[in-house]
Amino acid sequence: VGPVQGSRPGKNVQLTENEIRGLCLKSREIFLSQPILLELEAPLKICGEAGMAAGQHWGGMRGCGAPLTACVPSPGDIHGQYYDLLRLFEYGGFPPESNYLFLGDYVDRGKQSLETICLLLAYKIKYPENFFLLRGNHECASINRIYGFYDECKRRYNIKLWKTFTDCFNCLPIAAIVDEKIFCCHGG
Template sequence: MTLEGKSGEATSPAAGDTKSKWAYLDRIIARLTGLNAMLRLPVSLSPEELNYLCKEGIETLMSEPTLLELEAPIKVCGDIHGQYLDLLRLFEYGGQPPDCKYLFLGDYVDRGKHSIETICLLLAFKIRYPDKFFILRGNHECASINRIYGFFDECRRRYNAKTWKTFCDVFNSMPIAAIIDDRIFCTHGGLSPELTSMEQIKRIPRPTDVPDQGLLCDLLWSDPEGEIRGWGENDRGVSFTFGEDIVGKFLARFDFDLIARAHQVSFGEVKRPRVFG
């Protein structure tokens, strides 16, 4: 899908011109991360720049497997939800790419006021530093969800509905899970009763929308629950909850040490053994 730019705008780099591509991305990143961006939001990117980030983002994401295999050291980050200044502070405290390697676990849009800046900066870093910067899909990277919870309205207000559809094409291309050093399983939501092999995740086709049930849905939607055994009903009305016994069996089966996930606010008093959110 293509976004139409305005006449007189600088054109995006030609295919195959790597030097111009990096310079173009560096200019976008500089505008999104500079002092002016922190003082004056929103940051205005042209339709052509958005289209370029989406097009190159899809190509970069689709070149990766659905299940990423990563190496430490790497910083793992949870939900951003359009809180762009928090994202900038995260890089300020944690280090700027590519000096530090990052894995984001999804939910970049909705709720916050600056979802467009958030996803654009993440895509720009992903395209610019593909081996140092990784982004997984969250349950809000789904058209049926972000149509309701704010991202669609932000896109329509600042650009148009076609912009939103273009970003949804990017979301449909994102990897689903990651394994760090063969020991840490990372995904946005949690486990699935259908998950018996990592090959199942690798075989999830992309691009794809998120179905209402099944393995992909569970990986993005399920939640750990300390008060139950086995699988339980999820109050969200989607997917399941899973008990400590399910976590233990999963870790033993795949020889993992822990699960790193996002999807919920982390409360210090809530005990979720070997599940880190």
């Protein structure tokens, strides 16, 4: 996970199919071992469109015992924008320096959905109690089959790997409650 710091845009990260399959299987085990409704505590950086809206609405999300931060410079969904994700970590701190809750939509639309989701899964495996991923509507086979992730998997690897991701995505939690006060989920 460490070598991603300082990466340059435009290059695909080379992982073998077996390495990617291993990320999916191990993270799936972790997702299944944790509740479908996460109960989390601040401090926490919340990343996704709803996280940004909440940050604006609550003025930085005060009112909890510890600070919550909406992620910038990329407050919206990640959607395969790998270098936006890296910039987000450069700005907010790479795990485990900061705790993160992502609200979904990691794949589709962008050019590097595979790099994006693999990095997120690797951080989930390395820091399972400090790094959290919720399921968005693009972590659903019927959506990412149409909007690009299926085609990226097929072009760079094979359909079987896409099915492995689908099995992993089906185990993602769907919501989180932070400090017993703030409900978080994907909006799509």
